[in-house]
Amino acid sequence: xxxxxxxxxxxxxxxxxxxxxxxxxxxxxxxVVINRLNLRIERGEFVALLGESGCGKTTLLRxxxxxxxxxxxxxxxxxxxxVVFQEHRLLPWDSLWRNVSLGLRLPDARERAAxxxxxxxxxxxxxxxxxxxxxxxxxxxxxxxxxVQQPELLLLDEPFAALDALTRIRMHDxxxxxxxxxxxxxxxxTHDVDEAIALADxxxxxxDGAIAFEHRKAEDTASIRRAALLAELGVLTPHAAA
Amino acid sequence: xxxxxxLAPAAVVMAWELLARAGWISPQVLPAPSKVISTAxxxxxxxxxxxxxxxxxLRVIAGFAIGGSVGFAxxxxxxxxxxxxxxxxRSVQMIRAIPFLALLPxxxxxxxxxxxxxxxxxxxxxxxxxYINTTLGIRQVDPxxxxxxxxxxxxxxxxxxRIILPGALPSILTGVRYALATAWLALxxxxxxxxxxxxxxxxxxxxxxxxxxxxxxxxVIYALIGVAADAIARLLERRLLxxxxxxxxxx
Numbered sequence: 001x002x003x004x005x006x007x008x009x010x011x012x013x014x015x016x017x018x019x020x021x022x023x024x025x026x027x028x029x030x031x032v033v034i035n036r037l038n039l040r041i042e043r044g045e046f047v048a049l050l051g052e053s054g055c056g057k058t059t060l061l062r063x064x065x066x067x068x069x070x071x072x073x074x075x076x077x078x079x080x081x082x083v084v085f086q087e088h089r090l091l092p093w094d095s096l097w098r099n100v101s102l103g104l105r106l107p108d109a110r111e112r113a114a115x116x117x118x119x120x121x122x123x124x125x126x127x128x129x130x131x132x133x134x135x136x137x138x139x140x141x142x143x144x145x146x147x148v149q150q151p152e153l154l155l156l157d158e159p160f161a162a163l164d165a166l167t168r169i170r171m172h173d174x175x176x177x178x179x180x181x182x183x184x185x186x187x188x189x190t191h192d193v194d195e196a197i198a199l200a201d202x203x204x205x206x207x208d209g210a211i212a213f214e215h216r217k218a219e220d221t222a223s224i225r226r227a228a229l230l231a232e233l234g235v236l237t238p239h240a241a242a
Numbered sequence: 243x244x245x246x247x248x249l250a251p252a253a254v255v256m257a258w259e260l261l262a263r264a265g266w267i268s269p270q271v272l273p274a275p276s277k278v279i280s281t282a283x284x285x286x287x288x289x290x291x292x293x294x295x296x297x298x299x300l301r302v303i304a305g306f307a308i309g310g311s312v313g314f315a316x317x318x319x320x321x322x323x324x325x326x327x328x329x330x331x332r333s334v335q336m337i338r339a340i341p342f343l344a345l346l347p348x349x350x351x352x353x354x355x356x357x358x359x360x361x362x363x364x365x366x367x368x369x370x371x372x373y374i375n376t377t378l379g380i381r382q383v384d385p386x387x388x389x390x391x392x393x394x395x396x397x398x399x400x401x402x403x404r405i406i407l408p409g410a411l412p413s414i415l416t417g418v419r420y421a422l423a424t425a426w427l428a429l430x431x432x433x434x435x436x437x438x439x440x441x442x443x444x445x446x447x448x449x450x451x452x453x454x455x456x457x458x459x460x461x462v463i464y465a466l467i468g469v470a471a472d473a474i475a476r477l478l479e480r481r482l483l484x485x486x487x488x489x490x491x492x493x
Contacts, residue, residue: 065393080395089390093408093485102404103394129485149394 018043018077018153018185019064025072026059026209033059035209036073043152044183048190048200056209057189061155064187082151082184084159088138090130090145097126100145116144119181120174136167140174147182154184158191172198273455278462281455291444295463298429298440301357305364306425310418313369317376321410322402327377334373342366342424343431355436363432367424375417379410412483419475426468 018041026034033056051057062068065083090099100113120140160168196203205213261267262274285291319326353359391401433442448456483489
């Protein structure tokens with residue numbers, strides 16, 4: 001298994017990618033699920049991965065997360081990525097702040113968890129139980145738990161699929177804002193074409209275990225110009241702040 | 243509704259009292275409830291009731307502590323290690339197939355009739371429910387949460403402490419409740435067979451003199467302690483499983 005080899009310093013490029021995947025191969029029994037897949041995600045870049053069920057997109061995400069062994073190629077990431085799953089996977093026996101700080105080995109874990117929860121709009125629920133949350137709120141806690149690790153790569157495995165339409169739109173805004181503030185590389189696995197278009201800088205379509213199509217969002221010159229002008233006038237928008 | 247639910251038992255006790263006083267039930271068969279209460283007061287103040295109660299409780303606590311520790315340790319071992327499961331589980335399941343009270347004659351041969359024999363029998367009865375529910379609880383922890391632990395880079399020890407043990411706790415506490423019931427049963431049997439002190443001794447001693455009032459009293463005491471043990475188990479569940487929708491009750 002060659003996942004998460006830290007590349008020697010000399011090969012780290014100045015652009016500092018969040019992850020570089022080369023010639024990845026993943027096999028279940030004698031079925032090839034991922035074949036010679038190459039992918040590079042920069043820090044601060046939001047990549048959406050579309051594809052039919054069974055095309056291997058979740059398999060790719062799990063390989064990147066280090067949850068499954070790979071049978072060939074390499075995944076080079078500076079650090080272990082953070083993951084938000086389709087289910088919130090909160091520990092029902094821990095308060096929200098304990099959930100968010102799970103795995104944080106820092107003396108100020110509670111303060112950091114509090115800040116992360118405040119960022120997702122749940123700053124007043126530190127000591128509440130997960131069972132008192134709605135689906136959208138639980139998924140926001142899961143986002144806080146991922147971001148408190150300050151990941152360089154954030155993997156989102158259909159995290160909004162189980163939410164109702166309005167909650168999903170609110171979550172899109174929140175994710176956009178969080179990613180703008182923290183600037184991790186993001187890989188969003190989704191079925192939802194509109195969601196991919198709404199969030200991603202780059203959209204990949206996966207077919208038969210490889211990237212079959214790539215669409216880079218054209219720079220929206222109008223909005224950049226507007227943000228730049230606003231910045232000149234002292235009004236900071238997320239786009240300009242980044 | 244609460245009042246109604248207490249109506250039937252209260253009526254039965256009243257009827258019993260009236261029939262006993264009217265002489266319809268011989269005191270040799272069943273003494274009146276009032277007689278049992280006065281006997282309780284007399285034995286508690288002048289007799290050895292409190293001492294016997296203490297002796298019995300001590301036996302249960304010692305047996306529960308030993309059996310609980312052994313069952314929990316074995317359960318942890320088998321829950322976490324496939325090798326330990328292969329080595330231990332079948333033997334434990336085979337011993338479990340024996341009704342543990344059937345071992346009493348053998349235990350008496352090994353340990354004689356004394357404290358060791360009684361504590362051993364209680365421990366034996368406690369070990370299996372704790373063992374089974376501990377392994378079961380560990381097995382039933384949601385694999386998705388264990389996967390989350392790996393994503394959050396928990397160490398093996400943290401994984402056990404933060405995810406596996408809390409996840410197994412509801413099942414372990416169910417085991418504790420079963421174990422309390424079997425511990426009590428084991429004590430009654432052990433004390434009835436041969437004892438120089440304890441609640442069971444009190445009952446057997448009273449039998450010699452046809453003191454049915456004392457016998458009924460010991461039965462009532464056994465019942466009350468059983469109720470108390472169950473209440474303690476429920477309290478533990480409410481405290482430790484406050485997060486759990488089935489136990490936490492009020493938020």
